[in-house]
Amino acid sequence: ILLRHSKCCSKSKTKLPPGEMGIPWIGETMQFYKAQRKNRLFEDFVQPRMMKHGKVFKTRLMGSPTIVVNGAEANRFFLSNEFKLVISAWPSSSVELMGRNSIMEKQGEQHRCIRALVSTSLSHAALDGLVPKMCNSVRLHLDRNWNGQDTVSLYRSTKMLTFTIVFECFFGIEVEPQTLSTFERVLEGVFAPPVSFPGSKFSKAKKARREIEKMLVKIVREKREEMENGSEREVEETLLSRLVGGMIQGEISEEEVVDNVVLLVFAAHDTTSFAIAMTFRMLALHSDCYALLLQEHDEIRREQRPGENLTVGDMKKMKYTWQVARESMRLFPPIFGSFRKAIVDIEYEGFTIPKGWKVLWTTYGTHYSEEYFQDPLTFNPTRFEESMPPYVYLPFGGGPRLCAGNQLAKLNILTFIHYVVTCYDWSLLYPDEQITMDPLPFPSRGMPIKIARKSP
Numbered sequence: 001i002l003l004r005h006s007k008c009c010s011k012s013k014t015k016l017p018p019g020e021m022g023i024p025w026i027g028e029t030m031q032f033y034k035a036q037r038k039n040r041l042f043e044d045f046v047q048p049r050m051m052k053h054g055k056v057f058k059t060r061l062m063g064s065p066t067i068v069v070n071g072a073e074a075n076r077f078f079l080s081n082e083f084k085l086v087i088s089a090w091p092s093s094s095v096e097l098m099g100r101n102s103i104m105e106k107q108g109e110q111h112r113c114i115r116a117l118v119s120t121s122l123s124h125a126a127l128d129g130l131v132p133k134m135c136n137s138v139r140l141h142l143d144r145n146w147n148g149q150d151t152v153s154l155y156r157s158t159k160m161l162t163f164t165i166v167f168e169c170f171f172g173i174e175v176e177p178q179t180l181s182t183f184e185r186v187l188e189g190v191f192a193p194p195v196s197f198p199g200s201k202f203s204k205a206k207k208a209r210r211e212i213e214k215m216l217v218k219i220v221r222e223k224r225e226e227m228e229n230g231s232e233r234e235v236e237e238t239l240l241s242r243l244v245g246g247m248i249q250g251e252i253s254e255e256e257v258v259d260n261v262v263l264l265v266f267a268a269h270d271t272t273s274f275a276i277a278m279t280f281r282m283l284a285l286h287s288d289c290y291a292l293l294l295q296e297h298d299e300i301r302r303e304q305r306p307g308e309n310l311t312v313g314d315m316k317k318m319k320y321t322w323q324v325a326r327e328s329m330r331l332f333p334p335i336f337g338s339f340r341k342a343i344v345d346i347e348y349e350g351f352t353i354p355k356g357w358k359v360l361w362t363t364y365g366t367h368y369s370e371e372y373f374q375d376p377l378t379f380n381p382t383r384f385e386e387s388m389p390p391y392v393y394l395p396f397g398g399g400p401r402l403c404a405g406n407q408l409a410k411l412n413i414l415t416f417i418h419y420v421v422t423c424y425d426w427s428l429l430y431p432d433e434q435i436t437m438d439p440l441p442f443p444s445r446g447m448p449i450k451i452a453r454k455s456p
């Protein structure tokens with residue numbers, strides 16, 4: 001009785017953050033989804049609650065009691081305490097569709113092992129080797145899809161391109177153009193309710209996932225055979241060959257290889273293409289910035305021989321371009337933030353976050369705050385000339401789950417911008433095009449642009 005009494009007393013002493021839990025089970029999910037669809041999750045959902053309750057508040061989302069946290073200190077606390085106080089927590093539909101064996105579901109040592117395999121393929125040395133391949137992919141894509149056209153959908157085009165780059169340059173896997181639409185069907189179900197009745201978004205997504213799995217299992221087995229039975233020619237080092245190598249050594253299983261290929265393709269292509277699309281939007285709206293950026297690329301081009309690919313040295317010269325891209329990702333972060341789950345009771349800022357509750361950290365909480373950025377809603381790429389304090393600018397997250405592909409994304413963004421601005425004059429067809437979110441943000445009309453090839 002005494003034990004129970006003392007437990008009861010200690011529970012009643014816990015102080016939850018302020019906030020409203022909404023109606024039973026559903027909580028404030030409908031308000032969350034409504035704001036998300038308009039890509040106004042921060043403005044319509046987070047900000048009004050922050051004004052009322054402060055930077056840390058409670059709510060209930062998708063059935064889970066959740067604490068929303070904002071600010072650099074909160075980002076540092078929760079992101080750097082991954083595996084110790086919190087673990088990443090994706091909705092069950094995402095886990096089922098991405099696969100239970102992907103890096104996002106792994107903790108501790110297992111996470112470290114997969115992360116190490118992926119990181120080797122994304123090390124500086126490996127990325128240097130990717131630059132010429134990426135240049136060839138971008139040029140081929142523009143030749144095939146832009147030449148002879150006067151209008152193209154920039155967002156769809158970059159989606160196709162980044163998808164091809166991840167598969168072909170990074171994994172060394174050739175894909176059919178229709179594979180992208182199968183992947184998109186999976187993505188549509190990632191945040192859908194996990195109900196499998198015929199025709200539901202989730203069951204359509206599961207069917208698409210099975211098709212992808214079948215295709216990848218075949219590719220992985222062929223690669224394994226090629227590596228084990230050693231054809232005379234040397235096997236090209238790609239992420240796929242590294243993962244399959246890990247499989248041959250018994251470090252990871254076939255399911256882990258397949259799930260991680262699926263996860264990486266998802267992690268890479270919608271995010272990078274949105275970042276590119278928003279950079280172009282900002283350039284279109286700020287002609288002074290565009291003039292400066294163009295100057296940077298014209299200088300690089302002047303030093304190249306005709307038809308020559310970019311080099312790593314050229315990438316380093318694109319300082320202003322990277323500032324423009326970073327500022328675009330500050331205003332339009334491809335990832336809103338992400339969910340964690342408390343694995344112990346957590347004391348934070350005088351509040352208790354009970355074990356099992358979700359925590360949502362947000363990029364907007366710092367990106368849109370005057371505390372960290374002067375005139376936060378103004379587009380000003382040169383603000384990145386100054387170094388940033390840690391955990392303030394987080395389009396790629398932070399801590400042990402910092403985006404594994406951030407350098408690949410950077411190369412992809414810079415290469416694409418270089419070839420477009422040096423080869424084409426372009427303008428937006430709908431400068432005020434709305435941004436929607438489902439589940440990631442995207443321009444609602446696909447961002448059509450008018451193009452005209454520049455004379456060589």
Ligand code: HEM
Nearest residue numbers: 267268271272275334335338395396397401403404405409
């Ligand atoms: C502009 C493009 C990109 C953005 C904005 C972005 C953003 C992010 C963010 C915010 C996270 C952390 C999620 C969390 O904390 O839960 C993350 C994780 C991750 N990203 Fe990216 N990403 C981009 C491109 C890429 C690319 C190109 C790849 C790989 C080819 C990639 C692979 C990953 C992986 C594997 C993780 C999980 C890391 C882990 O759990 O250890 N991302 N990304």
